[in-house]
Amino acid sequence: MKMKIANNVAPCRKEQRPLSFDATAIMKEKSKNAARSRREKENSEFLELAKLLPLPSAITSQLDKASVIRLTTSYLKMRQVFPDGLGDAWGAAPPPPQPRELSIRELGSHLLQTLDGFIFVVAPDGKIMYISETASVHLGLSQVELTGNSIYEYIHQADHEEMSAVLSLQHPHSYLGHQYPSLGYPVGGTWGPTVDVECERAFFIRMKCVLAKRNAGLTTSGYKVIHCSGYLRARRFGEATAPLGLIAVGHSLPPSAVTELKLHSNMFMFRASLDMRLIFLDAR
Structure with a gap:
């Protein structure tokens, strides 16, 4: 007699033994x-x-990981603006020195000590690629805090449009200055000979200042007027031109309490009415 196995009987499974306490530990x-x-x-x-x-x-030695990444990224961006830094490009034969480059290298090491201001380099998107530590004297903000962050976070809202125009090649008062062969890579990825061009820039912006009131100078609502002068560097390859960054020097305006100001040989004095009509002009 044949026995029938019920369809609803599940096959037997071997039970898994739980791990012992020692194995789990x-x-x-x-x-x-x-x-x-x-x-x-x-x-x-x-x-x-x-x-x-x-x-x-x-x-x-005191930087956190986020700051290390931020500063490293800014330094790598600087390599695109200045591919050879203060020396020669990596793996490249040294080009014949230009008189202008020699003078810049000679003065560069002494510039920050004699400059009553600070140097900064801003990428086309507004990120601060470099700013000298002397910015802390004028703004109270450290070099590490500013580098890698957007300059728009530290300037007055009403000056954002002015800053964007300065970083653009379509600036209404743009003046094409020096042009020289570039050792850097094409920005758009198209290989071929490249030429770096420099467009002069001069403007005023209100930057955030956290100095104590007695040391801040001329400030309004926590912002300080900074006179910036420099140039926008761009790289030309073929028919295209792309901005690389703004290199500028920032100066604080002299306090209003100054009644005497030493005039150097390259300076002159004038007085004008509110409608900008000259009332007095120095004989210089």
Whole structure:
């Protein structure tokens, strides 16, 4: 007599034995050790990366990871604006020195010590690629805090349009200055000979100032008027031209309490009415 097996009977399965307490603890410990090892390697890499930044070791040793990434990105962008820095491009034969370049290199190391202002470089999108530490004297904001952030975060809302025009090649008062062969890469990815051009820029903007009132000078609602002068560098390749960045020097306006001002040989004095009609003009 044949026996029929019911269709609703499920096949037997071998029960899985639960892991013992010791095995679970070992797996957790291994996972914890692996995570600790990854963190240590990551911290070590960030520490080495911070050492490569062109900043004093006293500053780089205190940077968090986000700041290291922000400053490194800004430095790499600067390599596009100045591909050879203060020396020669990596792996390239040194070109014959130009008289203008020699004078710039000679004066560059002493510029910040004698300049009553600060130097800054701004990318076309408004990111501050570089700003000298002397900005803290005029604005109370540190070099590390400003570098890599957007300049629009630190200028008055009413000056945003002016800043955008300065960073554009279609500036109404743009003047084409020096042109010279470039050692940098084409911006648009098209290979071929490139030429760097410089367009002069001069403008006033209101920048955020956090200095104490007695040291801030002329400020209004936490903003300080800065006179900026410099040039917009652009790279021309073929028929296209793309901006690389604005290189400028910022000066604070002299306080209104100044009654005497020393006139240098390249300066003269004049007085004008509110409708800009000259009342007095120095004989110089």
